[in-house]
Amino acid sequence: MPIDLRDLRERCAELDRDDPLARSRDQFALPEGVIYLDGNSLGPLPMETPIRLARLVEREWGEGLIGSWNHGWVELPMTVGNKIARLVGAGPGEVLAADSTSANLFKALSAALALRPDRPDILIESGDFPTDAYIAEGVLAQRGQGGRLTLARREALAESVDGRTGVVVICHVNYRTGQLHDLARLTTEIQARGAFACWDLSHSVGALPIELGAAGVDFAVGCGYKFLNGGPGAPGFVFAAGRHLDAVRQPLSGWFGHRAPFAFSQRYEPAPGIARFACGTPPVLGLAALECGVDLALAADLTAIRAKSVALSELLIELVDARCAAYPLDVMSPREPALRGSQVSLTHPNAHEVCQALIARGVICDFRPPNILRLGITPLYLRHVDILDAALALADVLDRVEWDQPRFRERLAVT
Amino acid sequence: MPIDLRDLRERCAELDRDDPLARSRDQFALPEGVIYLDGNSLGPLPMETPIRLARLVEREWGEGLIGSWNHGWVELPMTVGNKIARLVGAGPGEVLAADSTSANLFKALSAALALRPDRPDILIESGDFPTDAYIAEGVLAQRGQGGRLTLARREALAESVDGRTGVVVICHVNYRTGQLHDLARLTTEIQARGAFACWDLSHSVGALPIELGAAGVDFAVGCGYKFLNGGPGAPGFVFAAGRHLDAVRQPLSGWFGHRAPFAFSQRYEPAPGIARFACGTPPVLGLAALECGVDLALAADLTAIRAKSVALSELLIELVDARCAAYPLDVMSPREPALRGSQVSLTHPNAHEVCQALIARGVICDFRPPNILRLGITPLYLRHVDILDAALALADVLDRVEWDQPRFRERLAVT
Numbered sequence: 024m025p026i027d028l029r030d031l032r033e034r035c036a037e038l039d040r041d042d043p044l045a046r047s048r049d050q051f052a053l054p055e056g057v058i059y060l061d062g063n064s065l066g067p068l069p070m071e072t073p074i075r076l077a078r079l080v081e082r083e084w085g086e087g088l089i090g091s092w093n094h095g096w097v098e099l100p101m102t103v104g105n106k107i108a109r110l111v112g113a114g115p116g117e118v119l120a121a122d123s124t125s126a127n128l129f130k131a132l133s134a135a136l137a138l139r140p141d142r143p144d145i146l147i148e149s150g151d152f153p154t155d156a157y158i159a160e161g162v163l164a165q166r167g168q169g170g171r172l173t174l175a176r177r178e179a180l181a182e183s184v185d186g187r188t189g190v191v192v193i194c195h196v197n198y199r200t201g202q203l204h205d206l207a208r209l210t211t212e213i214q215a216r217g218a219f220a221c222w223d224l225s226h227s228v229g230a231l232p233i234e235l236g237a238a239g240v241d242f243a244v245g246c247g248y249k250f251l252n253g254g255p256g257a258p259g260f261v262f263a264a265g266r267h268l269d270a271v272r273q274p275l276s277g278w279f280g281h282r283a284p285f286a287f288s289q290r291y292e293p294a295p296g297i298a299r300f301a302c303g304t305p306p307v308l309g310l311a312a313l314e315c316g317v318d319l320a321l322a323a324d325l326t327a328i329r330a331k332s333v334a335l336s337e338l339l340i341e342l343v344d345a346r347c348a349a350y351p352l353d354v355m356s357p358r359e360p361a362l363r364g365s366q367v368s369l370t371h372p373n374a375h376e377v378c379q380a381l382i383a384r385g386v387i388c389d390f391r392p393p394n395i396l397r398l399g400i401t402p403l404y405l406r407h408v409d410i411l412d413a414a415l416a417l418a419d420v421l422d423r424v425e426w427d428q429p430r431f432r433e434r435l436a437v438t
Numbered sequence: 439m440p441i442d443l444r445d446l447r448e449r450c451a452e453l454d455r456d457d458p459l460a461r462s463r464d465q466f467a468l469p470e471g472v473i474y475l476d477g478n479s480l481g482p483l484p485m486e487t488p489i490r491l492a493r494l495v496e497r498e499w500g501e502g503l504i505g506s507w508n509h510g511w512v513e514l515p516m517t518v519g520n521k522i523a524r525l526v527g528a529g530p531g532e533v534l535a536a537d538s539t540s541a542n543l544f545k546a547l548s549a550a551l552a553l554r555p556d557r558p559d560i561l562i563e564s565g566d567f568p569t570d571a572y573i574a575e576g577v578l579a580q581r582g583q584g585g586r587l588t589l590a591r592r593e594a595l596a597e598s599v600d601g602r603t604g605v606v607v608i609c610h611v612n613y614r615t616g617q618l619h620d621l622a623r624l625t626t627e628i629q630a631r632g633a634f635a636c637w638d639l640s641h642s643v644g645a646l647p648i649e650l651g652a653a654g655v656d657f658a659v660g661c662g663y664k665f666l667n668g669g670p671g672a673p674g675f676v677f678a679a680g681r682h683l684d685a686v687r688q689p690l691s692g693w694f695g696h697r698a699p700f701a702f703s704q705r706y707e708p709a710p711g712i713a714r715f716a717c718g719t720p721p722v723l724g725l726a727a728l729e730c731g732v733d734l735a736l737a738a739d740l741t742a743i744r745a746k747s748v749a750l751s752e753l754l755i756e757l758v759d760a761r762c763a764a765y766p767l768d769v770m771s772p773r774e775p776a777l778r779g780s781q782v783s784l785t786h787p788n789a790h791e792v793c794q795a796l797i798a799r800g801v802i803c804d805f806r807p808p809n810i811l812r813l814g815i816t817p818l819y820l821r822h823v824d825i826l827d828a829a830l831a832l833a834d835v836l837d838r839v840e841w842d843q844p845r846f847r848e849r850l851a852v853t
Binding site: 052054060061064065068073076080083086089090091092122123124125138149150152153154157158164165168169174248259272273275276277278279281286288289290291303304305311336387389391392 | 565673693
C-alpha cells in the first residue's frame with residue numbers, strides 16, 4: 024500500500040498540536056535524538072524527580088536527619104499507595120507502596136492461600152512474566168502443604184480453576200504479546216469457581232483505566248518503574264480488597280507492618296488495614312522518586328492516556344502494514360485495540376538484530392526471546408511524529424540490511 | 439568528682455587534632471550547631487551522596503535510560519555486597535545488598551530451616567530488636583511444620599539450643615542496651631549444639647571489626663542506614679557462608695535471583711552463589727546511595743574506628759559519672775568496653791523529657807521505652823569536643839529542670 028509521507032507527517036503534526044496530553048511531554052527529561060519506545064520497561068526521568076530528590080537528600084536527610092521520619096517519611100508508603108489507589112480504582116487504605124513487585128506478590132499469594140486452607144494450589148497463565156511463577160513456586164515450597172503450581176493457557180485460565188485452586192495470578196497485560204485481559208470478566212469467572220483473583224498490573228498501571236474496586240478484585244500487585252516512571256528498581260505496590268483486610272495475614276511480618284512499630288513490643292500484631300503488608304523500613308529515596316512519577320499520571324487523565332495509546336498503536340500498525348509487508352515482520356499483538364495493552368509486539372526471525380539496528384538509530388525498543396520486537400506506547404511523552412519516525416526507521420532497517428550476510432553481524436558489533 | 443572544664447576542653451581539642459579519623463568528618467554534611475548522637479539510628483548525609491545521586495538520576499537514568507542496566511545497574515547488589523563483605527570479614531560472593539533487613543532475615547531464616555528439616559524451631563534473644571522476632575513468627579507460621587519460636591535470656595542463649603533448634607538469631611549489639619556479644623564464641627557454642635548461627639549486624643556493621651568468615655558464621659543480615667550511612671530506608675544486606683551456597687534455597691525466589699533472569703524461562707533455577715538471595719528488580723537509587731556510605735567506612739580503618747569509639751564512649755561515661763552523679767541517671771550499657779557496642783545507653787525516670795530537652799539544645803539522641811536515653815557513638819564524624827559538649831548539655835538539662843513540676847511539660851510542648 025503506497026503512502027504519501029508528506030501528507031502523513033502533516034497529519035501527525037496536526038494530531039500532536041491538538042493532543043490534550045501534548046504538554047505532559049515537557050514534564051520529562053528526554054535525550055535529544057531519541058525516540059523512546061521502552062517506557063514499558065523503564066520509564067524516562069520526570070523533570071521534577073531530580074529536584075525532589077535533591078530536596079529530600081540535602082534538606083530532609085542532610086538537615087532534618089532522624090527528625091524527618093516524623094515529617095512525612097513514615098507515611099510515605101501509604102501516601103504514595105493512596106495516590107496509586109486512584110489510578111487503579113481502589114479505595115484509600117487499600118494500596119501500599121513498598122518493596123519490589125516480586126516481594127509484594129509473595130505477600131499477596133501467601134495471604135490469599137492462608138485465607139483458604141482447603142485450597143492450596145496456585146494457578147497462573149503460562150507465558151506470563153516469569154517472576155510471577157517463580158514467586159508462586161517459592162510460596163508453595165515454603166508452605167509445604169502439598170500445594171501445586173498449575174500453568175494454564177490463556178484461553179483456558181478460568182476453566183482450569185478447580186476445587187484445589189486457592190488463587191489465580193493473572194498479568195493484566197502480557198509482557199511479550201501485549202494482550203490485555205478483561206479484568207472484570209475474568210475476576211468474576213475465577214471467583215465463581217471459588218478462587219481468589221490476584222492481578223499483576225505491572226504492564227497496565229498508568230497506561231489505561233483500571234477498576235479494581237468495581238471488578239471486586241481480591242489482590243493485586245504492580246510495578247513502579249514502567250508506566251509510572253518511578254525510576255530504576257522503584258518500589259512496587261500491593262493491593263488487598265478492603266473486605267479482606269481485617270482477616271488477612273502475610274508472612275513478611277516486619278516491624279513497619281506492626282500495629283505500633285515504635286512501641287518495640289515483643290510479639291507481632293498486624294497494623295490495621297493495608298499497612299500490615301509493610302515489612303522493613305521503607306525505602307524513602309525510591310518512594311519519593313516514585314511519587315513524582317505517579318503525580319504525572321494523576322495529573323493526566325487515564326481515559327485520555329488510553330485514547331492516545333490506542334491512536335498511536337493503530338498508527339504504528341498501519342505504518343508497519345503499509346511499509347513492511349514485503350518482509351517477514353508480523354504483528355504479534357492483537358489487532359483489536361480492546362484486546363491490546365499499551366505496546367505493539369512484532370515478530371521477525373532476526374528480531375534481535377533489528378532491535379539493535381533501531382537502537383543504533385536512536386529508536387529505543389527491546390527484544391524478547393526468541394523473536395519478539397517490543398515497542399512500548401507511552402502517551403505522556405510520545406508524539407504521533409515519533410511513531411511515524413520510528414516506523415520509518417524500522418522500514419529503513421529492513422530495506423537496507425541483507426540478513427543472511429555475516430557482515431551484518433560484524434557491522435552490528437561495531438555500532 | 440570536680441572536673442576542670444578548661445583543662446578538659448583543651449585535652450579534647452588535642453585528641454581531635456591527633457585523631458587519625460579527623461578528616462573523615464569533612465566527608466559528611468552535618469548541620470551547624472548540631473551534635474548528632476543518633477547515627478546508630480540514621481546516619482548523616484555523606485557529601486558524595488547528592489553528587490552520586492544527581493549523576494545517577496540525570497545521566498544514567500535520564501540520558502542512559504534502559505541501557506544503563508547494562509552499565510552497572512544489574513551488578514549493583516553484588517558490587518555493594520562485595521564491598522560490605524570487606525567490612526564484615528566475608529569473602530567475595532558471600533554478601534548481597536538487597537531489600538530490607540527484615541526481608542533479608544526472612545530469607546536467611548527460611549534458608550536455614552530448609553537445610554535442616556529435623557530442627558524446625560527458631561531461638562532468639564529476648565529483648566532483641568523486635569522485627570527479628572516478628573519475622574521469625576512469620577517464617578514459622580508460613581512453614582506450618584510445628585516450628586516454634588523460643589525466646590531466651592541473653593546469658594542463657596547457647597544453653598537454650600536443643601535438638602529442635604534449627605537456627606539462632608542474635609543481634610550482635612543490642613539496640614537498647616548497647617551490649618556486644620562475643621560473635622566467635624557464641625557461634626561456636628551454638629554450632630556445637632547443632633544449630634545454625636544467624637547474626638543481625640544492624641548495630642555493629644561499620645562500627646567495629648567483624649570476622650564472619652573466621653568465626654564460621656552461617657548466616658547474617660544487616661542494615662544500611664545506621665553506621666553505614668546509606669540513607670533513610672537504605673537496602674539491607676544478607677550473608678550466607680560459602681559452604682552453604684550450593685545447597686541453600688530461599689522462598690523469595692524472584693527473577694533477579696534466577697540463574698538467567700533475561701532468559702525468561704518458565705521454571706525457577708537459582709543463580710549460583712549469593713545472587714540466589716536476590717528477589718525483585720534491585721532498588722538502584724537506594725543501592726547507589728548506600729555505596730557512597732559504604733565507601734566511607736572502607737576508606738577508614740575499622741580498627742581505628744573501634745578505638746575511637748571506645749575512647750569517645752569512655753569519655754562520655756567519665757563525664758556522666760563526674761557531672762550527673764546527683765541525679766537518677768544510670769549507665770545502662772556495660773562499663774567494660776569489650777562488652778559494649780558503639781552506643782552508650784543511660785536510664786532516667788524522665789528519659790523522654792530529657793531526650794526532648796537535649797534535642798531542643800541541638801544534641802540529637804533518642805529515647806527508647808520505657809526509660810532509656812540512647813547516645814550513638816559514630817567516630818567518622820564525632821569529635822571529643824562534641825562528646826564534651828553533649829555531656830555538658832545533659833548535665834545542664836538535669837541541673838535546670840524540676841521534673842515534678844507540670845510546667846516542665848508545658849515548656850517542652852512549646853519548644
